[in-house]
Amino acid sequence: MTPRAVPDTPDIDFAGLSPLLALLAGAVIVLMVGLLRSRAAREHGVPFLAFSALATSLGLTIWQLDTTKPLIAGALQIDGLGTVLNLLFVGAGMATVLLSWRALAPRESAHGEFYALLLTSIAGMLVLAWSTNLVTVFLGLELLSIPLYVLCATEMRRASSLESGLKYLIVGSLGSAVFLYGLALIYGATGSTDFSGIAAANSSGDLSSDVLMLTGIGLCVVGLCFKASVAPFHQWTPDVYQGAPTPVTAFMAVATKAAAFGVFLRLFDVALIDSSLTWAPMLAALAAITIIVGNVGALGQSSLKRMLAYSSVAQAGYMLAGVVVTSELGVRATVFYLAVYLVMNLAAFAVIIARERETIHGDDIAAVEGLGVSRPVLATVMTISMLALAGIPATGGFIGKFFLISATVDGNYAWLGVVIVIGSMISLGYYLKVIAAMWMRGAPDRTTSTAVSAGPRPALAGGSDEAAALEDAELPKAHWEVVAVGVVCAVLIVAAGVVPQPLFDLVQRCGDAFTNLV
């Protein structure tokens, strides 16, 4: 027997890979610099380098904006969807670096490790968004998840942070295992790991009643629902979000969600599109359950991070509706909503982080009471974010929901559009609570105390006097970069609500990843 020929080395497109390479190189450099003795280099040099790596990646992504080509012999593919999602990941990463620059978490763990893990996680998301093969999907998913398990536990002296990391590890691993099983079964049913191969096998043979295929799809849905915190697989979300260091929570809330929906779109709208009759009704039901469960769960929360966790569950439900309709309109609506969702949540988390550093209330809703008087800029940012999350006009959140609902109606899922609307109604109950706390509570005492600077504080009804006194006892004002992230995001939210056309043009590019959609 002739020895088998050494296979050709795969054709690697380094230009296309460059955004990913920038991130990985950045992770290595950051890890090294983190070992330096100089305190300034560790505390300020490392975040700066991490930020630069992300900025480089952003630049390279924009350079590749209109490229559509396979990378590494078809295992990855750079296309509109991957590029737009990459912009989101890198944007979220840059905001996270700014938010954690002078935060507690990197100081308690180690600066180098913290930022290197962050960069690796973003690299994993990028792989995920580009992948057109079951193997690379799983690779990306693990590359994204494992650093996050560690990041959740970086505030090492706080038990709840460690608990959060452990919980996330256990639940995340379960999700990954289920997902992997599903991928294996799909491979077994179709004989291909490549998305186009799966799609071809799916459209030629009749796999709609194939037990292997159906089980595979079901397990994939369950695994991805764990990652995207879709009900009923969402129970870990509030605990993990609340326990993790807030900058990490912000990152998880926005970037992980975007990555998970990237896979949802690719796997279901490309590879499994021809069996959509089997999975679309299932996903539609999950979306409806998620919207209701998330919004109802958020109602009773007094911790802002828990509230945003449930709100992110609900938002996952809205976005799932865009996957269900299996149309290009649905894809674009989902990606549009992801973009808006990112800035809405970052704005809210920036304010929470600012108030965590300024008050003793942590992330409790008491931390923002009377904010309209004491810190009008922060209060405005939070107000815009809450109104946008609730879907009030003149914000990006409204346009995003508008787009999603029109996609559902267009895809003959009008009832799902109505569920989205009902979810928004419920959500008003908790978003308005935050706005009311900022503008309508606790205000009178502060005004008098600033207007009458000398003299005793007037007695109050309600008894938040002592807390307010403690609060005023000069904790330092939040750092400028945190406020800046909030303000930039708030401006973007309003911009997306008033002149949304540029964002529409951007998400238009996602369409080229989907060849057999309407």
Added chain:
Amino acid sequence: MNVPLSILLWLPASAAVLGLLIPGRATARMLALLGSAGALGLAVSYVLDFDRGADGLQFVTDETWIRTLGISYKLGIDGINLFLILLTTILFTASVLWAAGQSWEREKLFYFHMGIAQTAVLGALLAQDLALFVVFFDLMLIPFFFLTGMYGPAATRIAAVTKLVIYTLVGSLLMLAAAIATAVLAASQNGTELSFAFSDLQLARLASGSQDWIFLCFAAAFLVKMPMFPLHGWMPDGYRNMPLPVLAVFSGVLSKVAAYGFLRVCLPIFPDASAHFQTLMLIIALVSILYGSVMAFTTTQTRLILGYSSVAQLGFITLGIFALNEQGAQGAVLQAFNHGLVVAPAFFLVGLLAARAGGSEDIREMGGIARKAPVIAVLFLIVAFANLAMPGSANFVGEFYILLGVFDAKLAIAVIAFTGVAMAAVYTLRLFIRTMHNRVGPHVQSTELTLADALVLVPLVLAIVALALYPQLVLSKGEKSITAAIAPARDIADPPPPAAALPVQIDPATGQPVDPNLPPNPSGGAVPIDPNTGLPADSTGGQIPIDPNTGQPIEPATGGTVTDDPSSAAPVDPQTGLPIDPQTGLPIDPATGQPTDPSAAQEVPTP
């Protein structure tokens, strides 16, 4: 040439933003006054320039806003919104003037929200695109959320305002879903580009099954905002907690936007559903009149008396709209304008009375205020007479038209509605007598109107008097647009009888004469007959079964939902006018049903 409508629309908001940014409390107040007065000046100029004889919209601005979603920034004025715009600018100017005389905590924010509120209300009235209308309609609520929540009584305001916002946004969000569905279904049904412009949506008549649920969503939004009887739960709390200048515009204008929504959106775009639900809407309106009136003469809070009286008055307006004929709709538009003009000075008077009754707004604590304040008494009497629709007032004309319209449409409902007119006299006179005359209240200090108060109140009362003298102004300028707006629904509810005038029509398909007494259309009323063909004009009306899951009509042949399939309409050969066979690309001979070859036909030798 006229100033673009965008300036009218954005003037109050830009004044508000400037006032917030430029330091100094007085600047915010002055800018707010300038902004609202400037808008009033512009609105007056539009009223003067409005051409009553022209069809359709005037002073139109039409730009693309969001291309991808087919949303345009289209503004325009016609006879329906002309006077509501004037009303909005009058009331906001009066209200800002009134507020300027008081001191407010966080004053800059107060005027900021007032300015935004005015722009949002004007936007909802001016918008000629359904999505733009929804945007402004929802946005309208947010400044009032802040105005109530920040300036109301501290103990109850947050609960009250949360209730108010959730109630109204529940309706508004349903409307959002319905609006999107309207445009998407219209585009897919007719194979046109997605467009939300009212003019396009009116042409695309939806299948009546879709119309029904969409109409109900819109109606929910409007009925909550008005508010109408079963959906008025937020009203007492909301009214109790709003500062009076805010309440004057809220009650005077926002409820009218809802009534306007029926005339602008529901009747023209969903005529079949409007006719179908006519009786339901009339009954809701009727119950609101009776309930509002009874509550108004049993409660003792002056604010709530006016609040419940508004419920009753808006009942009349709704009654007029759903009479689905010209008189009713004209009366409704006139009455909307009247009620706004009456209710704003009434709330102002409540403020004056409360100041003279030791701060209490309860009529049991008032009484005898007229003793040393004859001018207030006279002004109040004029407002009261207008509110109870005294003959000679414009309200009388409005209610007369409305009842005339309902009389034509549904006699029984008109008869019961007449009692509402009598009850209006009871509760209005009770309010007047218990506050102005009667036994002097325990803490009442009767003092005359001050000059600053007169500056706000007298022009409003003069406006009422002027309108009483010349109501024709509103009626004549509105006539044409109102007739056009209600025509589609009127023709369904009360079809013109062309069949009797024409000779018996032969159905070309069956060769049988067409029975003029067609069975009534399940969507309400008989199917109108097309005078050319003698066939029912709306052959799809109410006949297509509706898929309960999607709300889409089901095509009987396929069992699937009706989708727009451009290939299903056979293309027509431009030369012969014959349909083209899709397989061969040749025209089909109607006689043989076979594709014909035109070249072969020409080669037939002539003998």
